[in-house]
Amino acid sequence: MDHQLIAQAGAVAGGIDSQTVIRAAALIGAGLGAIGVGVPGIGIGIAASRALEGMARQPEMQGKLLINGIIFAALMEALGLFAFLVSLQLFGLGKAPL
Numbered sequence: 001m002d003h004q005l006i007a008q009a010g011a012v013a014g015g016i017d018s019q020t021v022i023r024a025a026a027l028i029g030a031g032l033g034a035i036g037v038g039v040p041g042i043g044i045g046i047a048a049s050r051a052l053e054g055m056a057r058q059p060e061m062q063g064k065l066l067i068n069g070i071i072f073a074a075l076m077e078a079l080g081l082f083a084f085l086v087s088l089q090l091f092g093l094g095k096a097p098l
Contacts, residue, residue: 026094033090036083040076047072 051069055062
């Protein structure tokens with residue numbers, strides 16, 4: 001066993017400071033937060049298809065289904081925008097000098 005090699009490996013691993021770890025975590029979080037931007041689109045599509053299906057089955061409920069569908073789509077879109085803003089803030093934290 002080469003003790004010098006083990007000592008060098010320990011010195012390299014110990015050389016990572018907390019600022020680098022914070023930046024790396026912020027950039028990873030920004031990437032994960034960016035996934036949250038696209039996911040509400042799937043939810044809006046599912047909600048719209050179910051609303052159209054309900055309108056086809058009961059045309060007299062069209063007004064209520066349309067209003068509720070618009071409200072739910074707005075809520076889902078707001079969650080997507082929130083995820084986008086959090087992602088931008090984390091990306092800025094990862095790139096900013098600490």
